[in-house]
Amino acid sequence: MTSKIYPGETLPLQKDVNITLGPGAYKNPITQEIIPVSAGLLHCKTNKKQTNQLVYVETKSKRYIPKLNDFVVGVVNGTLGESYKVSLQEGSNNVLLSFMGFPNATKKNRPNLKNGQAVYARVSQDVSEIDIEIECIDPTTGKEGGFGVLDESGFIFEVSLNFANELLFNSSSIYFEKLSEKCKFEIAIGLNGKIWIKCGEGMKYDDNNELLPSSLNDMKYTVAAANYLKNCQFISKSQIDQSLKDSFKHLS
């Protein structure tokens, strides 16, 4: 169920169910009242057993505010004490990625990240009054779980936050299905609007630090795929095919 909602209106909450708050919904700690805090499309979903209700507002915002358990793509910016400084979005404060925030990391055995390298991580601490922290561990298994360093062969680009959300969570969206007709790709979507993508082998170097001849083609595909996804933010579903065609037009 989706409808428009503005701050100040009341949320259609059910009684006697557990309520899970998503972005855009806020619980006043004094009155315990749940209110919408942003304008946009309201999503209210109740599970089949009628025990849990999920509430969130989909808004078109550009500023990313880290929330616990969000998946993010960040760029390492430097070090601060025992942590890496990671930038999630230009113009925002850096977040911290502890040296210990990797699977099997110990004081002696820690990953060595350089400035400019990208990581896929999970927000592990989101209290905005202190430094926000991210980590590359899946908390349920304690293993990698898909997190970790994103290698330099891929390409990072930015999309709006709600589009990143759509790509990551809407399993019925057809963007990737269409893209897979053109090329095979590997992708990491951050809810902070950064997306890392690689088609084929991406940008690969040989031992002499020369670009592999086959790489250039893969890189062109990667950039075309990124352009296609960027374009998809602004078009209706019927135009997707055309956009895909246009983006890959110059490639064989």
Added chain:
Amino acid sequence: MSYHKEFIKNGERLNGRKLSELRVPEVDIGQNGELTISAGDTKIFIKISSEISKPYDDKPNEGILIINNDIDNDILSRIVEKSIRKSNALDLESLVISTGKICWIIKIDLNILNFDGNLIDYCILGIMINLLLYKLPNYDIVDNSIKLYNLDEKAPISLSILHIPICFTISFYNPSTIEMNLKSDEVFEISLFDADKQEEDLRDSYMVITLNSNKEIIQLSKLGGIPINSVEVLKLCEICYDKAKEMTQWIKDVVKKEEEKTSDRVKMLAAVDQR
């Protein structure tokens, strides 16, 4: 190495443009003296305003031109000054109403709304279109005091523009090592026009050329950065001249179109008056 650099090395750009291809600017003309110019995601709002004032004591025969920009960028303001004021693009002497006593003061305010590379070129382009379109109110001098008319009361005065400076920023990239750049006789540095934000971040050096369609260079600055072969520099200047000719024509078309629009409006107003 990044995707950008590898692409540039192979003579291509991530944004799909050719190395010497410019973005097509869009101009949105508002009321008298208000103009927004945008190219890609770069967006600049330019406001021209005028006042009656007194000339500076050391220059009694000249009006006053003030150019402000809101981001306080030294390079931007220096090059805009050199290109527009120092080159006499706006005839300051025509702004004097009474020598040493009364003159117009023209203020240009640059508001940078969004940045996606190449501010300098589009600032100068926007300022020139705006100056060409700008109308000063007509006036009469009555008993030593000045009486201004509204713009539709009495035909307003256009500014006298002596030439149209066009500015190009060329970014240079060194695909090899510093030693090769310094010692090799070959020209392998790559030059690229109208860089966007990411391309500007990666460039090794840049050169800003301002010229006009009379084949005059108004300003040329390459403030350090990787050295570029002199023959290459000359070649680039020639390319810029060709582009400047096209650009001047484009500006004239834009201005003509806009003036036709306003003259239609004036005619309509006159018709209403007659009734």
Added chain:
Amino acid sequence: MPRLELYSPEGLRIDGRRWNELRRFECKINTHPNSSDGSSYVEQGNSKVICTVQGPMEPKLRSQMNHDEANIEVNISIANFATFQRKKRSKNERRIVELKNTLENTVKQCIITTLYPRTLISINIQVLSQDGGLLSSMTNAMTLSLIDAGISMYDYVSSISVGLFDQFPLLDLNTLEENELSYLTVGVIGKSDKLVMLMLENKVPLDKLEELISLAIAGSHRLRDLMDNEVKRHGKLRLKNLN
């Protein structure tokens, strides 16, 4: 006031030079051995510039430290008495800041900065007397003092200004000529044709640019030789004192 005759029909300029002649160029290195790591004094006609170099040294502020290469800082001060009319100049004048940035970006290209990571090289330029070619005399002085400081460089950077009188290019302008003519300052690395610095602030016909640049490059190469002579002379002197 009648216009000055900058270039007579006989081909003589206001100070008696011909079109392709430099002014008297005198330079000394190691002029301030006690107060700096490298120093030089350059006279180009009546332009007089002192340049001192401190470093490579540990920077005072952590923010000045760069882990991959040396940080280079240029400070310019122009004496109040440097021009005909005494004038107080602020350090933050836009024109001075532009010169400072230009010099910093220029010198970064010829120093092998990767050899001196985490250090600061501070270059101080003091202009005593200004008679045209401000940027070029500063560049030349800077090159010499860096050589004196023993900092590894790829090559000399030499710089000169050229002006255009009607159709004739003139080399190495003085103030009188600079005020009347449009002129171009170039900086050249070593004996190459490569331009590291280019600055032109007045109108010049595009067709004349080639002539101007080639004259400037020739002039810069000549200056490089003159500077090289001084460096060699000083080197021999030191060697003699050693023995």
